[in-house]
Amino acid sequence: MVQSITERFDNWLRESQEQSADFSANFIVALIDKILVGAADLSASDIHFQPDRRGVEVRFRIDGVLHILGCLPLEHAGQIAARLKVFAGLLTYKVDVPQEGRVRSGRIDGVVQEMRISSAPTLFGERVVVRFFSPEDQCQSIESLGFEEPIRQQLHEAASRRSGAVLIVGPSGSGKTTTAYALLRELVHCSETPRSIVSLEDPIEHAIDGVAQIEVSSRSDSTEHGEKSRILSLDRMLQYMMRQDPEVLMVGEIRERRTAEAAFQAALTGHLLISTFHGGSAVESIGRFLELGIEPFVLRSSIAFLLCQRLLRRLCSCSEKVEQRLEVRLQGVVLTVRNYFEPRGCSCCGGTGYAGRIPAAEIMPLENEEIARAILERRATGTLQQLAQKQGMTPLTENVARQIEAGLTSPWEAKRVLGH
Template sequence: MGILLAVGLPLGRYFAQQHTHPLNATEEYVQSRTENDPINIIVLVNHIVHDSLESKASDIHIEPWENYSGVRTRVNGILSELAILPLEYHEKICARIKVMANLASHEKDVPQDGKAALEGEEYAGVQLRVSVFPTVRGEKIVMRIFDPRARTFDMASLGFDAETLSRYTGILGKPNGLILLTGPTGSGKTTAIYASLGYLLEKYQNTLSIASVEDPVEQSLMWVNQSSLNPAREYTYIAALRSLLRQDPNVIMIGEIRDMETASIAVTAGMTGHLVISTLHSGSTSGVFARMINMGLEPFLLASTIIGVIGIRLVRLNCQYCLEPYTPEDYALHHLEVATSKEFVEEQLNNNRFLKGLGCEACHHTGFGGRGSVTELLPMSEAVRQAVLQKRPTREIQERAAESGMRTLWDNALQRVLEGKTTLEEIMRKIAADVV
């Protein structure tokens, strides 16, 4: 009886307060229930997942708040509300999701992790990685969505500018050496690596032997021997790579270089006839060398093995359906003035070069539609190599790279802004903070 009485009035109030846009399927479903046709939790959870997939969300958060159960989704990196439900459904929703992920439904005070595959042809291949976390108000569930339909590992889809793309594919065509990708978590490094492997597969078909060691494997790739680490059984990057080198690979993908031993094996593999692609946590592309020298690697090994470093950031792209000229905020204009000149900024303003999405149905009133990467490709020119050999400071390596023709992250991001692809504030948020 509790469920029946909760529907109607209270929900109407929640929605009236929270939403100005049309209801999504979850809200419509909940609002249209009656005493004779009450909420079916299985259908409700299906609606939540369906709405999330529709909006191309990467994660679904279901949280026990003080007075209700909140459902939020992360779209283009930003959390936003999907639905607000009466608190009494919360436990039932959690129980349903735990059944989907084969978790122990009766356990409510310990963290649990599992996977759920969605039923139905339309969801073929879609997987949810379910994480249950006990909070003082009840369980919080986060589901990471793996939707193979939404992912393409096509180099063109990465949003590289034409010049960077052709230089990068040139580097990928080399038979040996080490390629490093840098960027913060969630910057699209893994997607870029998968796209790189996809490019090699397309170009060389099955004449190449490609192997990967990942923590864990995120997407399965045909023709790649992928292996997931298992630290509990001492199956670490080091153990995996030692064994892998005896497997006669041409190309080796290492999920992440975190320590001296992994770095050292990566460099050795790159020197001995393998093309190695990996990621390294570093604020900037030129900072990669100092980072690896600090790990204990010799500068001459780095100078002779590293063939390219890519810095990558994801930015939200303007919605194409509600694009309008606008005047960016003062702080952003001021920053741009310092980086360029007052005249430059005035000229862009006079020519309406700054554009943003005002918000429409197509972009769920966010002004943004999808994301694209902004990159910089640090070339291993002779000048850069010499600076690395002489252990010059990161700033100097950056300067030498710029003199050798490197278009910096900031240059590339600003170009995106002036093309109307994104906003000045967005690149300030994602790029200026750690680059300029």
């Protein structure tokens, strides 16, 4: 018997009501515990408690997709927010300012993951979001990320470089940070000689032995709102750390020009720089760096490796093969697959048809002279894309089409992630 997420929620509601004979604060305490444990069981990455006119909607994000569990009466909004804020050591009486705090693992019975709880005032009360940090033992290596062979090999090669910028590009939720961390871990564990590694992060998600990790603010000027911040801005800290004899620098994410300039400068002066950048495709990220004001010759000489990735939900083994050709339109490109698999749903996948996620990627062939010249000439994204494919880049869409044929993911999931 497959139990859906909403059925689970209804059970938690019923059990909590039974536990607390009356509809009082005890009910909320019991229910929140069940929701937190249930979210951890279902490997949810986030829980939302969102108040609106109808009540407090409870949602789980699982494998990147938001699921609505149900709605609680609006009169409980205050108790729900207060209960969650207590866990994170936040001020329960302050309801008109956003707050954020961390919960160490083990503080909530049955939940062994670390989490971050944040609250924000909205029209109908406080919206509270719980974000789970993946447990330490789930920290992945390049091998365990799930990339296909040629891409895995090139990631290993990128980690063995001594200098240049190694960039992982993608939209938010595409797994780029996980890949960057895997590269960092490979550098710590697999380097022949010890290397001096510094990482600048906002926030630090996991402690990695062998890496000097520094928490920074991604805003380029952390003093812009008056009071001087305890945390230095990313670009300034990057410049300071250059005096501390680093060989490898990881920058959590490049978001603006000053960080980009400092990062590329490091890459050009004999350091290996690992970072992530927001972008829809490998060539699009080149265009976005140019828009930020980075000179084309800087990009051309500093970027050593550029990978663009997505995460797609992996079909559960309960999926069924359909022996039929299918035209799939992904990012404006029509691709034909020889066959595909349909999601079904079983008790293993909670009835969703999917279990876990797999990455898909493209790697831009930057060592090619023609491409280097096109970057220097600031050629349009479309031209760069054609050139890259001519020089052997298998585009993301094609790699995804192969994953559809292999039954790793479905045509519907590919469209959801990549767009039509």
